[in-house]
Amino acid sequence: MKDEILSYREMCDQEGVQVLQRGMNYRLNPKYSVILFSQRINAPYKDRIYDDGITLEYEGHDVPRSSGINPKKTDQPQFTKRGNPTENGKFIQTIELFKRGIGEVEIVRAYEKIFSGIWSEKGFFKLIDYKIVVDDNQRKVFRFILEETDIDFIKNENQIRTLKTRTRLIPTEIKKEVWKRDGGKCVLCGSTDELHFDHDLPYSMGGTSIKVENVKILCARHNLQKSNKIE
Numbered sequence: 075m076k077d078e079i080l081s082y083r084e085m086c087d088q089e090g091v092q093v094l095q096r097g098m099n100y101r102l103n104p105k106y107s108v109i110l111f112s113q114r115i116n117a118p119y120k121d122r123i124y125d126d127g128i129t130l131e132y133e134g135h136d137v138p139r140s141s142g143i144n145p146k147k148t149d150q151p152q153f154t155k156r157g158n159p160t161e162n163g164k165f166i167q168t169i170e171l172f173k174r175g176i177g178e179v180e181i182v183r184a185y186e187k188i189f190s191g192i193w194s195e196k197g198f199f200k201l202i203d204y205k206i207v208v209d210d211n212q213r214k215v216f217r218f219i220l221e222e223t224d225i226d227f228i229k230n231e232n233q234i235r236t237l238k239t240r241t242r243l244i245p246t247e248i249k250k251e252v253w254k255r256d257g258g259k260c261v262l263c264g265s266t267d268e269l270h271f272d273h274d275l276p277y278s279m280g281g282t283s284i285k286v287e288n289v290k291i292l293c294a295r296h297n298l299q300k301s302n303k304i305e
Contacts, residue, residue: 076197079269085193098135098161106181113246127242134162134216149214162216169204188249198225242283244271251286260293268294
């Protein structure tokens, strides 16, 4: 669920895997792919949210360190030495097929690292485009463009359905400040389980995602009770 707060273990459990070691996971679920997104200062890749509040730019991944070469001095790979597509290549392939009208748009579920061990689900996105840029190390890197979509995944039905209205993403820095201010617990009952970042005044009713004052932490029960109502 979008803006749900998860531990690393809870995130893995939600995807039915023991570990999530890679940031890019093509078709981790038969219905969608998964990316791990981060805007932390020490993040290995340059991910960002566009000013429109609904679009992500996600940097592709480097050659593995086990290759024996400096990953940050080498162009990001589209294919392995054997000619198979890397995770970058798989994302590129599905974009190209979609743009040529012979494939469906790829659905991607994004999780964002807020603090060490603390993650937040950003929701589901459409993988709509990519570009190749030259970074500060004068190497070629991929930047994937994802636009938020108004769908969610029903786990017990193993189905993706239209369930919600598209809303502006809550910026990382706002989430960090809210987490610290609210002490990592529901502001109404003090629960530390099944937490969500929630708008006081819903975005659909004119509320903002870019002010700490309009965002708080609620547990699942109080989040459901509040729904889209103004308290």
